[in-house]
Amino acid sequence: MKKILLLPLLVALALLIPANAKTIEVEVHGMTCALCVDTLNRTFNKMRGVLKVEVSMKMKKVRLETNSAQPTIEMIKQAILDAGFMPTKVTIISDEEVKD
Numbered sequence: 001m002k003k004i005l006l007l008p009l010l011v012a013l014a015l016l017i018p019a020n021a022k023t024i025e026v027e028v029h030g031m032t033c034a035l036c037v038d039t040l041n042r043t044f045n046k047m048r049g050v051l052k053v054e055v056s057m058k059m060k061k062v063r064l065e066t067n068s069a070q071p072t073i074e075m076i077k078q079a080i081l082d083a084g085f086m087p088t089k090v091t092i093i094s095d096e097e098v099k100d
């Protein structure tokens, strides 16, 4: 009886915990005001595979927590260009750990 209950529980857990979450930091040129921050936030919040978005105008950086496979660095760069900004440097910070 216990084994039957365990399997769906494990499946549910696996779905909740993203496999190989990745933190990517992008330096963005052209961010000047709160509206820019808002634009970038909205751009990445609707992007598939993005779990968390942090935009810092002070640091001129976008930090993304993503799934392992998506989005690719190219997709991220293109989204920034489409939003009207210039991605200058992309750094993959970690494949698991998330800093604050």
Ligand SMILES: [Cu+2]
Pocket: 031, 032, 033, 034, 035, 036, 037
């Ligand atoms: Cu602005």
